[in-house]
Amino acid sequence: MKNDPVVKAVSDLLIPPILLFGLYVQFHGDFGPGGGFQAGVIIAVAIILHALVHGLPATRSRIPDHFLRITMAAGVILYVGVGFSGILAGGEFLNYSVLADDPLTGQHIGVLLIELGVGCTVASVLIMLFYQFAGRKGQR
């Protein structure tokens, strides 16, 4: 499958729109169906498609393991950080209303950041899972 030009061309054509759709789902999740979980999954699918068609080493050199390890943790830290910034701003843990002058704006900022954290973690964990499963064979 790796050497099939049709598969290669079509997937190269498809990956950027999939990534863009993932970002749309990420940031449009407040208004339509979508959110961090879905966006993370869609972005991970795009990367996995790239790895399936171009081979794992090509993808791994573009998105290295240590970068994924950092984004995995960064998502969780961003989430907890938003929670604690609620405390620092004088509210409770994970209370976003105090993040801005207007409670609704604060809620919006909080939800957006939280979804970003979720999407970050989900996408990088899923890509990491695929790396681990697919990369295992080469070492045996």
Place this chain on the structure above:
Amino acid sequence: MNWLIHYNYWIVIVLMMIGLYLVIARANLVRKVIGLNIFQTSVFILFISIGASRGASAPILAEGIQSYANPLPHVLILTAIVVGVATTALALALIVRIHEEYGSIDDSSIHDQDDEP
């Protein structure tokens, strides 16, 4: 039509039992994981069925829509699906490691190897 009001729940139970049967009866570990997945999906369908409401619309607020489906089960299941794939991956990783240690993914042959000193 009155006896059909629980049709969704019956389907859920049939699926659940198929999953349970796969987990109990199959010796192959990958098949057990597939059974667990079916069981899991049946629970998802149960929750979403409870959240569904006749004549309701998807829970996205808009003008002119009076009734919405219950959003709470959707939230729970949304996260459960992604957690489910992560745990499935963990189970598959364990199976790969078991295969490397024992050279088999068959339940009984693994037990036989354990019994030998």
Place this chain on the structure above:
Amino acid sequence: MTLLVATAIALVKLPGLFSAVMLTGIYSLLSAALFVLLDAVDVAFTEAAVGAGITTVLMLGTLSLLGVSTSDHEPIQMQPIPLIVVVITGAALIFATQDMPAFGDPDAPAHRHVAPRYLNESATEVGLPNVVTSVLASYRGYDTLGEVAVIFTAGVGVMLLLGRRRRAPRGDQDEK
């Protein structure tokens, strides 16, 4: 829904491991279609991408690691004792559904507790049109934090199990 059951029954009977894995992908896609019918668009979205995409890819990756080929078949026979156990459990559960509220009943207890508050107040309290997102991120932020932590932990667990460095060669005596 009946299609879903048919796929699941085929999964039980299928001898080839490879085709069984492919069938789980179809099964997930069917259940995603069902979620759309039940007004759960966010859930259907996730299920279609996760179930049909990532789970299948991971399972195929596992099969290739295990050295299972497309032509491998194993004998499948129905085992009586698990079958009896499963039938009895299922019958008991179906008996229990008689106490459930009718499907789609707008007055069911599940619709009368917190859901009306989420639906009626979230526009003024959170200000987002998608109620699923506002419940997920705002009202139930703790839950979601826990879920993200679980996903993170599962990722770390797989990394530990399948990671690159292996301290002991196969069959070493570090496990007792």
